[in-house]
Amino acid sequence: MTNDDLASRAARLIAALRESRKYGAVSEDALFRVAETACRGHRRDSDALKAAKRKLHQACGAFEAGNRDLVKATRHLLKATPRDADPIVIRSALTPLLQHHASTHERLPFLDRYFREVFGITGLPRTLLDLGGGLGPLCRPWMGLAPDALILHRELDGHLVEVVTTVSAHFDWPIDSAVHDALSPIASPTAEVTLLLKLLPLLERARKNSSLEVLRRIPSGFVVVSFPTQSLSGRNKGMATQYADFMDSLASSLDTMPTRIDFPNELVYVWKVKASD
Template sequence: MKQPASSTLSEKDLLKILQSRKYRGLGLPLSTLQDIAEKEALRGIPPKELEKAVREKLHQLVAPYLGDPDYAAESARLSSLTAGDSTALREWCQGVLSCHASTRERIPMLAEFYQLIFTQIGTIKSILDVACGLNPFSLPWMPDGVSFQYIAYDLHLPRVQLINQFFKKTGSPGRAIQQDISIHPPELEADAAFFFKEAHRFEARQRGSSRILFERLQVRWIVVTLPAYNLTAQHPMRERQRALIEKSVSGTPWIVEDREICGEMIFFIRKNG
């Protein structure tokens, strides 16, 4: 029998997890843990095993094994740079991108990656980068002449703060927002949404959540990327990833095209227009 939501962990229990050595520096929203705990309780996880289950889900969601920069140190480095020194800013961005596996893998063909995307989606004026990770620091590699309002969403408070510092330093028209898009999908309208290397983790948190997000996004294009291989690059994952996307768009009139570059599958989902 499934446990009622009242059998979930207390706020005190959840705060203990958030304040643990593993997560205390991330500034994660309490609402994220509450959502995970409630869903795990509804799955029938016994109360004695619930904290362990929540910790496992949070580990999958945050994925600390993929790496992360030292946000305080990078903030200090960014502050020391001259705003108009594009070479120094680009070098700093590459250093930040290299700290996380998802963006590090993309560095050898970063300009080609974004050229492919913008060639496909055409001229746009606004982007929602959902579960953005370190993607906003790729701005220096986006095609010349491309200009848009860039709204980035992420769970990690230090990451959000560094992105906003970067936008201000470079005069980029955008902002980063701390928001759990699984609970509160963006309500802003935009031309396109980026959802890079996150859909499989979304599904691990809750099956079918990618489709719910895609339906809620008020955009013409959704650009989804997924890894073509596992982290060791030894096991292909293409069929699994295609199945995830097919399930997420099944029964809709949306048009889907896909490409692959540097071991990353790119799915272009055209919702309308």
């Protein structure tokens, strides 16, 4: 296959993915990356399309409970919850929305303690970058941030960016949310603290050994990385040990000694980034 053939097949595949309800809002960089690999691996366009959708399912589709429902739930929530509602009311209104994304759903039982412990190490950030953030910025009422603290949200799936932007605007929370592929060479914005929660296993699956490269590029005071210790189906398959070993090797390459926090289904590491010489 010539480079021209590859480019025109990848363009057809991207056009087909753009038409899909599930993946139509995924970052252009990621669609290109996935489409090109699928075209290299499969001669027939229909097989390449199936392979590309499988990759996108692993990267983002698997975590979401259905975008149509999510947008509907967001509209319903905003109508029923005025921006000056009591924080307790806002928390309970946001809870069903957070349940739409598996990662925030799993964290709900210990969300208060989660941010208390993490920010207990880093201090409360005035700028917080949430890379591969899912619906993370909607946890703001549990974070204890100052009202003017800015959350920078970068996420592969534009549907989640839309929800985060809409909800944040409604409650007047400072937000800068954008579609972004963490594997693209485009620099992430600078922040006092950067969260990469449950993201590295997905980056490794998309491109082996990419975690170190991504971590080295982060312009941040503190980095917070986490790993799931249960699969999406709720099984524990020795994931804690496997990811602890993985983190040990990253930490030694980064010459850092992270603080480890164990939550019921999530392993968290926090470290201060050394100033470069």
